[in-house]
Amino acid sequence: MNPSAPLLSVEQLQTWFSSRRGTARAVDGVSYSLKAGRILGVVGESGCGKSVTAQSIMKLVPSPPGKIVGGRIRFKGQDLVPLSREAMRHIRGAKIAMIFQEPMTSLNPVYTIGNQICEMFTLHKGYTKRQAMDAAVHMLEKVQIPSPHKRVNDYPHQMSGGMRQRAMIAMALSCDPEILIADEPTTALDVTVQAQILDLMLSLRQEFDTAIQMITHDLGVIAEMADDVVVMYAGRVMESAGTKALFSDTRHPYTRGLMASIPVLGRRSQGKAGQLAEIRGMIPSLLELPRGCRFSNRCPEVLSVCREEEPDLVDTGKGHMVRCWRWPAASVEEAS
Numbered sequence: 001m002n003p004s005a006p007l008l009s010v011e012q013l014q015t016w017f018s019s020r021r022g023t024a025r026a027v028d029g030v031s032y033s034l035k036a037g038r039i040l041g042v043v044g045e046s047g048c049g050k051s052v053t054a055q056s057i058m059k060l061v062p063s064p065p066g067k068i069v070g071g072r073i074r075f076k077g078q079d080l081v082p083l084s085r086e087a088m089r090h091i092r093g094a095k096i097a098m099i100f101q102e103p104m105t106s107l108n109p110v111y112t113i114g115n116q117i118c119e120m121f122t123l124h125k126g127y128t129k130r131q132a133m134d135a136a137v138h139m140l141e142k143v144q145i146p147s148p149h150k151r152v153n154d155y156p157h158q159m160s161g162g163m164r165q166r167a168m169i170a171m172a173l174s175c176d177p178e179i180l181i182a183d184e185p186t187t188a189l190d191v192t193v194q195a196q197i198l199d200l201m202l203s204l205r206q207e208f209d210t211a212i213q214m215i216t217h218d219l220g221v222i223a224e225m226a227d228d229v230v231v232m233y234a235g236r237v238m239e240s241a242g243t244k245a246l247f248s249d250t251r252h253p254y255t256r257g258l259m260a261s262i263p264v265l266g267r268r269s270q271g272k273a274g275q276l277a278e279i280r281g282m283i284p285s286l287l288e289l290p291r292g293c294r295f296s297n298r299c300p301e302v303l304s305v306c307r308e309e310e311p312d313l314v315d316t317g318k319g320h321m322v323r324c325w326r327w328p329a330a331s332v333e334e335a336s
Contacts, residue, residue, distance in 0.1 A: 041226030114152035
């Protein structure tokens with residue numbers, strides 16, 4: 001593998017869901033890449049396709065009704081889409097691991113935390129039960145769970161939300177994966193625990209050189225952690241760039257709307273004092289997408305062409321990708 005090549009490359013991915021009412025194009029032509037040791041933030045409102053993209057990478061989309069109908073997911077050059085379930089078992093967990101949004105529904109309630117972490121070591125590394133249990137204790141210690149020798153025998157319901165999330169991280173990192181996908185890892189946790197979990201992920205990234213794909217709706221988390229950002233809306237990538245470039249030179253109206261909706265102490269919105277700025281309108285149904293740009297029915301800067309024809313995702317300069325008619329593609333000289 002070329003050292004400069006992306007570790008993970010998602011190319012024109014399409015994951016659709018069939019129903020009696022029609023086909024929902026949850027992920028519709030999504031492309032981005034993740035390099036070794038970097039953190040990629042994937043942001044957008046609920047229903048934009050963030051989690052379905054992650055599930056597609058892990059080959060965990062429920063079928064039926066979901067199906068990957070097009071595109072490629074390349075891990076170290078190998079396309080994961082055509083792989084069999086058995087072949088994916090050797091990659092899932094060992095090479096690419098995932099932390100799910102709600103650990104209480106992801107952890108098995110009838111097995112201890114230790115037994116669930118042990119399974120990773122016995123399945124992927126061939127450890128004996130004793131070796132696996134020792135390794136599980138070591139991983140709980142790594143993620144800063146106090147008294148790991150005792151906690152390894154706890155069931156999920158005996159742990160707090162923050163502890164369960166740490167246990168999920170321990171399980172995900174147990175086989176030293178090259179990529180960690182974190183789907184809203186701090187949802188439903190209090191602010192102090194959120195900060196602890198994020199600091200833990202940064203320290204583990206530094207220790208293991210693990211690439212992280214961080215899925216969240218919290219732009220504050222992205223600004224703090226991510227090296228690169230992908231902004232999604234209605235199954236499409238609307239903007240992608242390095243984190244500094246995205247925050248200092250936001251180019252898509254949707255991204256600007258997300259930025260404006262971040263509450264800032266002491267700031268007044270354009271409306272009444274104390275009100276939060278909002279993106280007007282509703283996210284379109286994936287079964288009835290608008291003609292033209294998918295954001296056109298909510299965009300404050302909409303043009304007539306926006307309602308007729310959907311723009312392509314183009315490089316507007318220095319790798320800053322935007323899907324908007326107001327931003328033409330950069331010339332070869334500008335892009336370089």
